[in-house]
Amino acid sequence: MPTRTSIISFYVVILVLQVHYMYTKDLKSSCSTCRQITDNFNKGFDRTVKQNFGGGNTAWEERKLSKYETSEIRLVEILEGLCDSSSFECNQMVEEHEDQFEAWWFKRKTKHPDLFKWFCIETIKVCCPSGTFGPDCNGCVGGSEKPCHGNGQCDGEGTRGGNGKCNCNLGYKGELCLDCTDGYFNEEKNDTFSLCTECHTSCKICTGPTNKDCDDCKDGWEEDDDEACIDVDECTEDSSSCKEDQYCLNTPGSYSCKACDKVCSGCKGPGPDQCLACSEGFMEEEDKCTDMNECDQPESVCAEEHQECLNTIGSYKCQCAEGFHEEDGACNPAATLEENQQSSEDQPAEHEDL
Ligand SMILES: *[C@@H]1O[C@H](CO)[C@@H](O)[C@H](O)[C@H]1NC(C)=O
Secondary structure, eight states, X not given: OOOHHHHHHHHHHHHHHHHHHHHHHHHHHHHHHHHHHHHHHHHHHHHTTTOOSSSOOOHHHHXXXXXXXXXXXXXXXXXXXXXXXXXXXXXXXXXXXXHHHHHIIIIITTXXXXXXXXXXXXXXXXXXXXXXXXXXXXXXXXXXXXXXXXXXEETTTTBSOSOOOEEEOTTEESTTSOEEOTTEEEEEEOSSOEEEEEOOTTEXXXXXXXXXXXXXXXXXXXXXXXXXXXXXXXXXXXXXXXXXXXXXXXXXXXXXXXEOOTTBSSBSSSSTTSBSSBOTTEEEETTEEEEOOTTSSSSOSOOSTTEEEEEETTEEEEEEOTTEEEETTEEEEOOSHHHHHHHHHOOOEEOOOO
16 A cells, blocks of 8 residues: 555655756757847847937937947847747846846947857856756767767757757767667768768668678568579569559569559550450450450441441440431431431430440
């Protein structure tokens, strides 16, 4: 049975972890807010460079113009443009540190021209110099010169948050991002430098760039007599994997099933010349399946009186000859002009039964 104390301490631990999480997350976002503020400050500074106290150009204003450069009025104008009105964190930070901006503007600007460094890193301490992280701006894993040996991102880099560990780029792994993941091999490597290059597309694991350097072939590839990984032709292995009206197309590492040409009944490839047999209404001619002309047969396929045969792709139609129109399944002479017009609207009936 858990005691009351152990239950309470469990919740205390959860609470502490939550607070810790919020705190470290906040430190990262505080730094990016601060960076945005100082970026906007510099933009505001550039924007107001040609401004003066406003209005005309009297001699009095000309004399005062030089003073505007360093005036409180200019500072206020810059401060007003630092945050979107919707950004709570930004506005709060500016409000909280207004006196710091004032101090920098009037007293520190000359000695500390880089506002980001002075304000975000050294004064309110939400950021760190690049290559460093955390409360004390310690060097990232792999050193502050080249965090993660240039093969990853240092967690919290440039902020007072994070843990300084590496999130390695694609192809790299290990605490120092010097090792290669499966599918990549070390093209160059020493204690401080590593270059991982992608294996040949046929390898799962490899030691070099070609298909002969595979330690293990990927699925859909197999070792040949030279121990190189080559494509498996799935289409010769198992022809039943595609449907009857499809053909198998081998691709590197795989295969796909493609629809046969509609003139074919089964096929071994694309087009009317790859049929195994012809579809109904088509016949083989010069090694291709082509449309059969049902109308061009010794015995007429349209038996009714005054009917004529019209060939279509894959089939045929029987329709009334000119001057006749269909009525109750028979072709009658078109007697009057009106009836003639009506007959031209009649749709010829398609014969499916041959
Ligand atoms: C490691 O290799 C890189 C690139 O080839 C080279 O610039 C560097 O000097 C080497 N470092 C050592 C310690 O050998």
